Amino acid sequence: MSARAIFRATLVIGSTKLPVRLYSAARDRRVHFRLLHEPDHQPVKQEMIHADTEEPVATREIQRGYEVEPGRFVILKREELARLEPEPDRNMRALHFIARDQLPHMWLDRPYLLGPDGDAPGYFALAEALGDSDMAGIVHWTMRKHHYHGALLTDGEYLMVMTLHAAEELVEAPTVDVSTKGIDDKQIALARQLVETLRAPFEPDAYHDEYREKVEQLIASKAAGKKVRRLRPKAAEETDDLARALRQSLKKAKEKRVA
Amino acid sequence: MPEPQDNHTPRAFWSGTITFGLVSVPVDLYSARAQGERTRMLARDGTPLKRRYRCPEHDRALDDEEIVRGYDTGGGRFVVVEDEELAALAPKKSREIDLQRFVERQEIPAAYFNRAYFLLPSGDTNKAYRLLAATMEETGLAGIGTFVMRGREYLAAILGEGGLLRAETLRFPDEIRTAEDAGLPKKKKVPAAAVTTWKKAIAKLVRKSFDPDDLDEESGALRKLAERKLERGKDVVEVSEAPPEEVGTVIDLMQVLKQRLGSPEHNKKTRSKKAKRKARTKTKTRAKRNAKRKTA
Numbered sequence: 001m002s003a004r005a006i007f008r009a010t011l012v013i014g015s016t017k018l019p020v021r022l023y024s025a026a027r028d029r030r031v032h033f034r035l036l037h038e039p040d041h042q043p044v045k046q047e048m049i050h051a052d053t054e055e056p057v058a059t060r061e062i063q064r065g066y067e068v069e070p071g072r073f074v075i076l077k078r079e080e081l082a083r084l085e086p087e088p089d090r091n092m093r094a095l096h097f098i099a100r101d102q103l104p105h106m107w108l109d110r111p112y113l114l115g116p117d118g119d120a121p122g123y124f125a126l127a128e129a130l131g132d133s134d135m136a137g138i139v140h141w142t143m144r145k146h147h148y149h150g151a152l153l154t155d156g157e158y159l160m161v162m163t164l165h166a167a168e169e170l171v172e173a174p175t176v177d178v179s180t181k182g183i184d185d186k187q188i189a190l191a192r193q194l195v196e197t198l199r200a201p202f203e204p205d206a207y208h209d210e211y212r213e214k215v216e217q218l219i220a221s222k223a224a225g226k227k228v229r230r231l232r233p234k235a236a237e238e239t240d241d242l243a244r245a246l247r248q249s250l251k252k253a254k255e256k257r258v259a
Numbered sequence: 260m261p262e263p264q265d266n267h268t269p270r271a272f273w274s275g276t277i278t279f280g281l282v283s284v285p286v287d288l289y290s291a292r293a294q295g296e297r298t299r300m301l302a303r304d305g306t307p308l309k310r311r312y313r314c315p316e317h318d319r320a321l322d323d324e325e326i327v328r329g330y331d332t333g334g335g336r337f338v339v340v341e342d343e344e345l346a347a348l349a350p351k352k353s354r355e356i357d358l359q360r361f362v363e364r365q366e367i368p369a370a371y372f373n374r375a376y377f378l379l380p381s382g383d384t385n386k387a388y389r390l391l392a393a394t395m396e397e398t399g400l401a402g403i404g405t406f407v408m409r410g411r412e413y414l415a416a417i418l419g420e421g422g423l424l425r426a427e428t429l430r431f432p433d434e435i436r437t438a439e440d441a442g443l444p445k446k447k448k449v450p451a452a453a454v455t456t457w458k459k460a461i462a463k464l465v466r467k468s469f470d471p472d473d474l475d476e477e478s479g480a481l482r483k484l485a486e487r488k489l490e491r492g493k494d495v496v497e498v499s500e501a502p503p504e505e506v507g508t509v510i511d512l513m514q515v516l517k518q519r520l521g522s523p524e525h526n527k528k529t530r531s532k533k534a535k536r537k538a539r540t541k542t543k544t545r546a547k548r549n550a551k552r553k554t555a
Contacts, residue, residue, distance in 0.1 A: 003436060003440065003441040003442065013457070013460040013461065014460040014463050014464060015460070016457065016460045023436065023441040023443075024436065025370055026434060026436070027433070027434050027435065027436055028434075029431070029433060030411060033328040033329060033330055033340065033410075034328070034329050034330075034331055034337065035312060035326050035327075035328065035329075036326065036327050036329040036337055037316070037321060037325060037326065038325050038326065038327050041327075041329060041339065042314050042315065042316040042317075043329075044312040044313060044315075044326060045314075045315050046310060046311070046312055046313070047310075047311050047312075047313050048300060048308040048310060049308060049310075049311045050302045050306055050309075051306050051307050051308065051309050051498075052306055054311075057302050057308055061302065062300050062301070062302070062308065063300070063301045063303065063305075064299070064300065065298055065299050065301040065307070065496070066298050066481055066484075066485035067299060068485055068486070068489050071498050072495065072496075073299070073301060073495070073496050073497075073498070074486075074495055075301065075305065075494035075495075075496060076485065076488075076494075077494070081481075084480045084481070084484065094461075096464045096473075097461050097465045098465070098466050098467070098469050102467075102468050102469050103369070103469055105369075105372050105375070105418075105427055106291060106375045106425070107469075107471070107474075108369055111369070111370040111435065113436065113438060113441050115441060115443045115444075116443075116444065120444055120447060121447060121448075121449060121450055121453060124446050124447060124449045125450060125453035125456075126457045128449055128454050128457075129454045129455075129457035129458045129461060130457070130461065132454070132458070133458060133461055133462075135461055137461070138473060138474075149473075149474045151369065157438070157446050158438040158443060160369075160370060162372075165295075166296070166474055167471045167472070167474060168295045169293055169296075170291055170292065170293055171289075171290070171291050171292065171293045171377070173377065173420070173421055173423060174423075174512050174513040174516050183386055183389065187390060188390065188393070188394070191282075191390050191391065191394040192394055192398065194279065194280050195361045195398060195400055195402070196361075198280075198358075198359065198360055198361050199360075199361045200362060201362065201366065202362040202367050204371065204414070204431070204432045205432055207405060207431060207432075208431055208432070208433065209431050209433075210405075210412065211348060211349050211352065211407050211412030212411075214349065215340075215345065215348065215410075218340065218344060218348060219338050219340065223332050223338045237283060238276075238283055238284075238382040238384070238387070239282045239283045239284070239387050242282065242386055242387055242390065245280065245281040245283075248280070248281050249279070249280020249282060250280065252280065252281070
C-alpha cells in the first residue's frame with residue numbers, strides 16, 4: 001500500500017530544481033497505554049492548573065511565557081508569536097554540501113523519504129549524483145508553519161531528508177580527558193583486539209523488538225485472567241580485574257569465531 | 260545501588276551496565292536533548308501552570324498513586340500493567356546493554372538514528388569506562404546491543420567521542436518506512452547528462468565541514484523577541500518560585516563528570532594537543548554564537 005505524501009516541495013540546488021513529495025519514514029510501533037484512575041479504570045483527563053492557587057485554568061486564558069532567567073518570564077502575545085511564523089514556501093533549498101561522513105549523528109532527528117513529483121528521471125539522476133559524490137546536502141524548508149533544517153541523503157537509489165536539531169535542542173558535550181592514564185598498554189591492546197574480533201557488518205534485520213512481543217503477550221494473558229509470574233532484575237557486577245576479563249573475553253570470542 | 264541524589268545531580272534516564280565480553284562497565288544514561296526554544300504556559304497573572312490529572316467519573320483531582328497504566332482491549336475494557344511487571348518481562352535487558360557486535364559507524368544508515376544519550380561512568384572506578392570510550396573512539400566502531408528502558412526496548416549503537424561514551428538509540432527495521440512501503444516508483448534509466456548537471460550543481464555548494472551555526476539562522480527567534488521585550492521592560496513578570504519544568508530538564512553534564520571522572524582542572528593539564536585545539540574551536544563557536552545573540 002502506498003503512503004500519502006505529507007508535503008510537496010521544490011528541491012532547489014543552485015539554479016537546478018526538482019519537484020518532490022515528502023513521506024514520513026518513521027513508523028510508530030510502540031504499545032500505547034492509557035492512564036487510568038485505579039479503582040474503576042476510568043481514563044483520566046489532563047488539566048492545567050495555577051501553580052499557587054491550584055485552580056484550573058481554561059485554555060483561552062493561557063498565555064505563553066519565555067523564561068529569561070529562573071522565575072522571570074516575558075509574556076509573548078499570540079499576535080507576536082503569529083508574526084514569527086514563516087511565510088508559506090514550497091522551496092527546499094540546499095544551503096551547501098558536506099562529505100557524508102562529516103555529518104554528526106547526534107544532530108539527526110526524523111527521517112522523511114523524498115519521492116519524485118513528476119520528473120522521475122531528474123529525481124533518480126540526482127540520487128545517483130549525490131550517491132556518487134558521497135555527499136550530504138544541508139537543506140532548509142518551511143512546513144506547517146515551522147522552519148526545518150535537514151540533511152539530504154541517498155541510499156544510491158532513493159532520496160531522503162533527515163531533519164536536524166537546532167543547536168539549542170542539544171546538550172553540549174563536556175570536553176574530557178581522553179587519556180587512558182593508569183591503564184596499561186597491554187589492556188588497551190587487548191580491548192582493541194577484542195572489539196576487532198567482534199567486528200561484523202551492520203545487520204539490522206537480525207534485531208527485532210522482542211520486548212514489544214512480550215508486552216503484547218503479557219496483556220493477552222492478563223486479559224484472559226491468567227496469573228503472571230515475575231522475575232527480578234539483577235545487575236551485573238563491576239569488573240575488578242580488567243586485564244583478566246579482557247584476556248578471557250578475547251579467548252572466548254576467538255573460540256566462537258572458529259566454531 | 261542507586262546513588263543518593265542531591266538537588267544538583269540530575270537524574271539519570273536509565274542506570275545499568277554495558278558489557279562487552281566479560282567486561283562490565285556501570286553507566287548512567289542522560290538525554291543529550293536540551294529544551295530548545297520553548298515557552299511555558301502561564302496564567303493571566305504570569306504564574307506558571309502545572310499539569311494535573313482528573314477523574315471525570317469521580318469529578319476530582321488525582322494523586323499519582325491513584326493512577327495506573329492500562330492497555331485498551333476495546334469496548335472500554337482495560338488491562339492494567341504495572342511498571343514492575345514491564346521490567347520483569349526482560350530483567351537482563353532492563354539492566355544491561357550487551358555489546359555482541361561492533362560495526363563501522365558510517366555503515367549504519369542515517370534513517371536508523373533516533374535519539375542521542377550521554378553515558379557517564381557510575382561505578383567505583385572508571386578504568387573500564389575510559390578504556391571502552393578510548394577503544395571505541397580510536398577504532399571508529401560502534402557497539403550494537405539492545406536494552407529495555409521505561410517500558411520499551413531499544414536498539415542502540417554505543418560509540419566513543421571526546422572521551423565520552425554515547426548511546427544513539429536506533430530504530431528497529433520495522434519502524435522505518437522503505438521506498439517500497441511508500442509506493443515510490445522503481446528506478447528507471449537515468450540520463451547521464453542529468454547526472455552531470457546535478458554533480459556540477461552539488462560541487463558548487465561543497466563545504467569542508469558541518470557548522471552548527473548554519474542551522475542557527477532561524478532558531479532563537481523566541482528568545483530574541485523575549486530579550487527585546489525585556490529591554491523595554493514590557494510584559495515582564497516575576498514569580499517567587501517557579502515550579503520546575505516537568506519534561507526535558509536541562510542537565511549540567513560537566514558537573515556530573517566532575518564528580519565521576521575527577522577534577523577537570525587536572526584533566527586540562529594532560530589534555531592532548533588535538534583535544535586542546537578542539538576545545539578552543541568549541542569555545543570560539545560558543546563565543547561567536549553568544550556574540551550573535553547579543554547583537555541580535
